Amino acid sequence: MNKLLQILLLSLVLVGCSSLELETAASSESETQRILAMGFTHEENLIEASKLKxxxxxxxxxxxxxxxxxxxxxxxxxxxxxxKFADMVIVSGNNSSFIGPEISESIKTGVLLDDVDLQDYFLQGLKDTNSGIVSHQxxxxxxxxxxxxxxxxSANLCDKWMRCDGNETNISQISTSVSNCISSSCNYREVIEVNLTDEFLRSNMETGFSMRFNSKKxxxxxxxxxxYLKGYLQVA
Incomplete structure (x- = not known):
């Protein structure tokens, strides 16, 4: 009986603490919005905040x-x-084809000089002249x-913490080329694409998005x- 009473009291304390935290969060948010609505400078906002109880x-x-x-x-x-990104979008095909600017990155993958991945990527879109719907890659x-x-x-969409554990998306392998081979290695250039809907891109305009592309190695x-997304979608 005493143990049951202790559990009950502990539950009441935890509920009370949770309610207090929610109330504090709600009231702090309302105070923040009240101060922001005054139209002060940031420094004046901080002075106003310092007056809180x-x-x-x-x-x-x-x-x-x-x-x-x-x-x-x-x-x-x-x-x-x-x-700037919008100005770099290439439009052709009577305003039905769009190619965004290319982004280039160099990613170090190991300790050797050649342990580098070069990543060049961009968005492109094609408008259906009948429906007006733009499909993107x-x-x-x-x-x-x-x-x-x-x-x-395959590819996975990543969350804001760069965890890429969501459902896998199929990709298209466009081409592979080989050059500068020596006894143990070659330079490989692999071109891949993933289809993206217009709805997906527009729903991520405020945050952008990250994707992980997967191979066995x-x-x-x-x-x-x-x-980039806002600039591209201003045109596409």
Missing amino acids: SSHMVSVVTGQLNKARDEKIQAEFDLVDSA LQLKLTHNSSDKRNYF ETNKITISSA
Whole structure:
């Protein structure tokens, strides 16, 4: 009986703590929105936050105000960058074919000089002239020095923590070329594509997205930024 009573009391304490945390979160959010609505500068916002009753509330609201300031600055940078990306989209076929600018990256994969993956990727789209629907592809060109080609077979969408454990998506192997072979390795260039819907791209405009491409030997991750996506979709 005493044990049951202890469990009951502990449950009540935990429920009370959870309710308090939810109430604190809700009230801090409302205070943050109240301060932001005043139209002050960031420094003035922090002064207003310092007037709150508890030191805990001051700390929480200050953190939220700093986050809001950082997001505003990033949005301003993205606006400028998206305009640059939009200007680089190639349009052809009577405004029905779109090719976004190519992004190039060099990824170190080991300790040797040749242990480098070169990743070149871009978005492209084709509009159906009857329905007006645009179908999109993400094309990735991978260049690596290896003993054999990798034969990439699938892709996974990654979350914001870069965990790529979701459902696998089929990809298309466009081409593979080989050059500069020596006794144990060659330079391989593998071109692959994954189909993406217009709805998917537009739903990720504010955050961008990352994907992992899979082979039995290696995996490669690429990221399409929010600015790139916004610029491309301004045109496509």
